[in-house]
Amino acid sequence: MQIHSLGLNICEEEFSLIGIHTTLEDYKLAYVLNKKLATRFCKNKEDLTFGKENKQASFSIFNYVNKTYDFEWFLIANSSRKENQTISKELLLSSETKSYLIPEKKKVDFFIKITGNIQYTYIVETIQKIKAIDQVITSYSIDKNTLKSKDFLIF
Template identity: 30%
Template sequence: MNKITVFKLEMDMEEELDFVLLGISSPLRDYRLCHFLNKNTGLRFIYGKESDLDHKGNSKEGPKEEYEYHIIQEKSRNKKPALKHHFAIYRDCDPNYEYEYYLINNRSLEGGILIPEIANFDFFMVIKHFIHEDDLNTLIQQINRINDIIMVKEIVPKILKSKENLIF
């Protein structure tokens, strides 16, 4: 009889949450907010989570929605199929991944909320990799200068119950 070895994989969620999170309240539509962010901060947001082209310029395989949206599958409590929520997302990423900025809508196209415990924020800016505190403060000030911004606040992702929704 063969002996079966079972391996258990444990992930350290702390490592996965290595990013800065800003909550943004604004009545602007996502594309208008990106326009004003690009104009006032020097960031260059473009639509989509990632390019649908690989590093050689060839089309990647897979559904296009996976590159355009941040998709969260709702947990189903009954036998109905789980509903997919599509959250509009924009990116400004260095080709060498020295910096990555993402702007993600807190409401999905289907009406779901990405981070329900802080539903008062309309958008989240996820900043991956290191950002100096002075640069972060300057960015927050620049965002606050946009007329239709109600509030910008840094949020500690570790305290959020729905923090796994921000991992992509």
């Protein structure tokens, strides 16, 4: 008796990931990257949002499409801050909740996700250009296979 099996070929999205440490705000970083890398990052109309109704985290996201080389770039904030206000005995108390897109990389401020089949030398050159920016502390390549939360980067 012959046994037939069907293999599921689950296709993972091919992308490279760069981590950036900086004190810049998201829009300022996008502006500086546009000047240094000759990109055209534009803010998405909607942020990347995760969570339930009362516990949502929203991460800013910028996007750039290079039609010549068939690359799509995303500049994604790794942290989200939410202010919580409560009223207690006529006092207005506020606290802040901080959430991370990739919790195992809490020190990373922003990620650049580049989709497509990209040569490693191109990623290294891009990292060197990012490191040359005065306001950037450091930048480096991140192996997506080591991340537990990499599913949050698939959108």
